[in-house]
Amino acid sequence: MPYTALHRALGLHDRPLQYPDFEAAVQASVPESADLDWKYQLPIAATKDEFAKDVAAMANSGGGVIIYGIEEHDAQAVAISGAGAFGDAVERTLRSWVGSLVQPPLYTLNFTAFGPGDRLVVLLEVPASLDSPHLVLRADRTFRAPRRNGSKTDYMLEREIEIAYRSRFQARSDREGRMTELLQELVNRFDMDQTKIAMVARPVATRPSHLGRISESKLDDVAQKWIQNNGFTVERGPGLGRIYGRARAGYRKWTIRAPEANPEGIFEIHDDGTVALGYILHASGELRPGSAYTERHAQLAPATLAHAIQATSQTLGLTGDYQAKFLIRGRTLSMTLRTFEHGQFTTAGPHNIISNFEPVDAMFTVGTDGQLLLQQVRDAARDLLNYGGVADFETQYLRPVI
Incomplete structure (x- = not known):
């Protein structure tokens, strides 16, 4: 596992995360940031558009982690809520939603589960991408480019999209x-x-x-x-x-x-x-x-x-x-x-x-x-x-x- 925003927030060395680290994050009321997003539970079909938006925004902002099973209040971790059911079938479904709704596609997502079933925490690592900006297909059949704005997720303006494409080509x-x-x-x-x-x-x-x-x-x-x-x-x-x-x-x-x-x-x-x-x-x-x-x-x-x-x-x-x-x-x-x-x-x-x-x-x-x-x-x-x-x-x- 790479060094993540949660490592940084808790002052950890680059070692694998463990379940007590999430308990420590709740106890310390770790806030969300541009590369750390708390989620109450894993997405369901009704929220797949929002899930794709969150993933694309993280990729468009240099990568980060989305952690499911953590309740937040005012963008701070307050409790372990449990992510819900998670397994190979759920992971394949989540990947398929990203594959169908995000362009260019994101294939290098990494899911890691921690803890017991009723208090399960699932960490989704979204690496930085050479193909940023990634666009999301919305329900109205339009494409938008989301990005992280501190602890929030917004859509890029036209000028920001232009800068993002220039940055992609220059970085390459x-x-x-x-x-x-x-x-x-x-x-x-x-x-x-x-x-x-x-x-x-x-x-x-x-x-x-x-x-x-x-x-x-x-x-x-x-x-x-x-x-x-x-x-x-x-x-x-x-x-x-x-x-x-x-x-x-x-x-x-x-x-x-x-x-x-x-x-x-x-x-x-x-x-x-x-x-x-x-x-x-x-x-x-x-x-x-x-x-x-x-x-x-x-x-x-x-x-x-x-x-x-x-x-x-x-x-x-x-x-x-x-x-x-x-x-x-x-x-x-x-x-x-x-x-x-x-x-x-x-x-x-x-x-x-x-x-x-x-x-x-x-x-x-x-x-x-x-x-x-x-x-x-x-x-x-x-x-x-x-x-x-x-x-x-x-x-x-x-x-x-x-």
Whole structure:
């Protein structure tokens, strides 16, 4: 679970919430805020429009939590009322209402239930969204853009909607630029005569800056999770290879280089939750130094990054979408994808030469269905293969299901 507005209000560290925390919130009369909304009970069909409005408003205001089962008075928590019946069927219904009434859709909602049935509390986490502003389809068939205004929910004015769209496009441009810079910085740390891949993934809802530096103990937790077997790959291990070494502090990040002097692998975790990985691709002996990559690399690279994202997000309590980029560079700008046929690597024809490998984009979603994340891994692998002239791939390195 991520660091939430309730953590902030109660002065908690970034640990999972527990039922006594909600009792403490009532005792302290914690007020609502732009990223914290108390609700008496879960919505019913008659109030699904209001539910969609609340969710979209939270997403349009940078994300937050809506907590059901808490009675409020004058926007302050006063009692635990009980959220009502909650289970898989209710959650599917709530998600379907958001899916049908909110545009662009919001898929990364996270529900967590706490406490006994008659005093059940359900926390709905609404992550920040790159697609803000989200519009809500109202009963009169018109679209409006809601937003949080302190503890209240209002609709945006025309000028505010214009600013929101401009902010969306500018934020995307800024993120793209920064991630591309990180890719190039990573590539430049390797021997220029070797083929290498750089991978960067940045959470849409980044880790709050007020939490400070990631501690060494949390870094160790991430590393221990990441060196375990990758759940997306047929091979044992984390994917393209384990990166062992001493972690060194950098500017708002930790870096592991293996080996330090002439690295064949680099693993970075940034304080905002960004994950960066880099590898020399011929280290296994498959390729001579040059400018080529293989089907194995194309399939294992997204799986390796997704595995690292899972390890990082679980330790840091991050959920939702990660925006990712992949970049392959060799001795020259021209690249080829080599396939293994009849016991040997093929020699790429002119039609398979990539004149200038541009970064490949992907999106990974954590904290929800693992099968969805596997499909996103396969989609990214397919893009890397398509880039080299291969239409599709067999399930040779990636698992068909989790």
